[in-house]
Amino acid sequence: MKNFWCDVYLDKIKNNVDRIKQLTNNKKLIAVVKGNAYGLGIEGVTQYLDSLVDLFAVGDIEEAKRVKSEKEILLLSPLVTATDFNIDMDNVIFTIDNENILEKLPNEVSFKIHLYIDTGMNRMGIKPDRLDVVIDKIRNDYKNIIIDGIYTHLHNGSDVKYTKNQIGLFKSAVEKYLGVIPNIHCLNSTCTLNSEYREMTDFTNCVRAGNLLYGYDGLTQGFKKAYGFFAKPVNMHFVKKGEPVGYSCRYKAKQDMHVGVLGFGNIEHFGFNKAVKHNLFYDIIKVIYNHIKFRPVIFAGNKGVRVLGTANMNTTLISMEGIGLESILRIDISPILADSSVEKNYITN
Numbered sequence: 456m457k458n459f460w461c462d463v464y465l466d467k468i469k470n471n472v473d474r475i476k477q478l479t480n481n482k483k484l485i486a487v488v489k490g491n492a493y494g495l496g497i498e499g500v501t502q503y504l505d506s507l508v509d510l511f512a513v514g515d516i517e518e519a520k521r522v523k524s525e526k527e528i529l530l531l532s533p534l535v536t537a538t539d540f541n542i543d544m545d546n547v548i549f550t551i552d553n554e555n556i557l558e559k560l561p562n563e564v565s566f567k568i569h570l571y572i573d574t575g576m577n578r579m580g581i582k583p584d585r586l587d588v589v590i591d592k593i594r595n596d597y598k599n600i601i602i603d604g605i606y607t608h609l610h611n612g613s614d615v616k617y618t619k620n621q622i623g624l625f626k627s628a629v630e631k632y633l634g635v636i637p638n639i640h641c642l643n644s645t646c647t648l649n650s651e652y653r654e655m656t657d658f659t660n661c662v663r664a665g666n667l668l669y670g671y672d673g674l675t676q677g678f679k680k681a682y683g684f685f686a687k688p689v690n691m692h693f694v695k696k697g698e699p700v701g702y703s704c705r706y707k708a709k710q711d712m713h714v715g716v717l718g719f720g721n722i723e724h725f726g727f728n729k730a731v732k733h734n735l736f737y738d739i740i741k742v743i744y745n746h747i748k749f750r751p752v753i754f755a756g757n758k759g760v761r762v763l764g765t766a767n768m769n770t771t772l773i774s775m776e777g778i779g780l781e782s783i784l785r786i787d788i789s790p791i792l793a794d795s796s797v798e799k800n801y802i803t804n
């Protein structure tokens with residue numbers, strides 16, 4: 456067995472939803488659950504969020520099918536294709552992020568769309584000065600298309616001047632549609648945390664947030680981290696002083712000891728960053744630094760647990776000093792990187 460799991464704290468997610476609502480004066484919340492709900496499991500997260508948010512947003516049509524909710528699901532730019540419109544679901548809102556797709560769409564059924572405007576990211580998007588033309592074209596030639604929203608992405612939030620300019624471009628493009636087209640949005644997590652951006656976007660009525668929901672950001676502004684990874688040693692092995700341990704004999708026992716086997720490794724993206732090669736100078740500094748300072752990534756209570764050698768494909772070896780087979784260890788690992796097959800426990804308190 457693996458004895459390795461991820462706890463997802465639903466009460467923390469609730470806290471984060473409330474905090475987003477507070478900060479944005481109750482704008483509609485579009486819960487972004489792309490990337491398997493940022494690694495926390497799209498099924499479990501959407502089932503819980505169903506009653507708390509206004510709609511969901513996913514990254515591709517395959518994810519839309521996994522959402523456990525009847526609420527509307529916005530299919531975000533840039534992975535929208537004409538074939539996606541054939542999906543057999545009536546709660547998907549499609550993004551139109553280019554003009555060429557219009558003529559390829561099915562015309563016998565009606566569907567809702569949001570228009571995505573490019574204000575600088577240059578990934579996909581309709582240029583602001585084409586918005587009116589596109590809207591007129593849809594209104595005249597595509598009566599089956601319901602324009603339900605307009606949005607843009609603020610992709611460089613740490614640059615205030617740049618982002619303010621983007622918001623300005625967006626505002627002048629959408630101003631005449633306020634109150635006419637129901638949903639206007641551009642705030643994401645980073646920009647929700649900034650009061651200047653919040654004020655400048657008071658003309659919008661929705662916020663699209665991912666990171667903040669899960670507490671990957673905003674911890675100093677009342678958001679709470681909504682997950683933790685844990686493991687229990689699966690097995691234990693006695694090793695005599697002086698004997699080598701693990702692949703390439705990277706570790707040598709400094710005294711008689713017990714080696715513990717944990718059921719996760721590189722495939723869960725654990726220990727992977729160590730393998731990143733920068734340059735010789737960087738690597739030497741890193742080795743010296745790590746040698747002087749023990750920076751644990753596995754913890755028993757507040758105490759760091761020593762990893763012996765480097766993580767293997769699906770296992771990691773540790774020193775069992777001070778811990779037993781019943782100890783629950785906390786693992787510092789990013790849910791975004793960890794393999795999505797890691798078992799999740801959804802905890803309501």
Ligand SMILES: *Cc1c(COP(=O)(O)O)cnc(C)c1O
Nearest residue numbers: 487608643644645663664665666
């Ligand atoms: C991912 C994504 C978001 C959410 O971003 P966060 O920083 O996680 O809030 C919003 N809008 C679009 C278009 C996205 O792709």
